[in-house]
Amino acid sequence: ILVHILNWASENGAWESVRREISDAVIINKSQRILNIISESYAKDDVIFLQEVASTFVPRLENSKIGESHAVLTPTIDRWRDQNSVVLVRRDFFCPGTCQDE
Numbered sequence: 001i002l003v004h005i006l007n008w009a010s011e012n013g014a015w016e017s018v019r020r021e022i023s024d025a026v027i028i029n030k031s032q033r034i035l036n037i038i039s040e041s042y043a044k045d046d047v048i049f050l051q052e053v054a055s056t057f058v059p060r061l062e063n064s065k066i067g068e069s070h071a072v073l074t075p076t077i078d079r080w081r082d083q084n085s086v087v088l089v090r091r092d093f094f095c096p097g098t099c100q101d102e
Contacts, residue, residue, distance in 0.1 A: 031060055038088075039065045048088040055079050058086065071096030 007015065025033065034057075042048050043066060053061075055077045062072045070088040073096065077084055089096060 031057055035060060035064050035066065042066075043069060046090045046093045050086040050088070052083040053086045054082050055084060058084070061086065061088070071099075073099050073101075075101045 010016075010018075038048065038050075038061075048066075048070065058072060058074055058077065061067050066088065069092075070090055071094065073087040073089060074084060089099065
């Protein structure tokens, strides 16, 4: 029904371009958008807590602009549930080598 309504309301096909923009923003470019938000909005913070982080996102954090200024601390990665907690600590404020998971 919803698809029918959208097709009816957008006979010229404009809905498809809106759907594509939403898909790109929410799904396709999600990781890059998150990295941009963290790097632009939180780069000056000493500690950043992230929850429900996919295991594949951790290396992207480490190799990003925010990874240069912050150490990425993770407990043992849970690849089965793939919802990991990550802490980013500013390298010039903390000594990452002294941090440990207990």
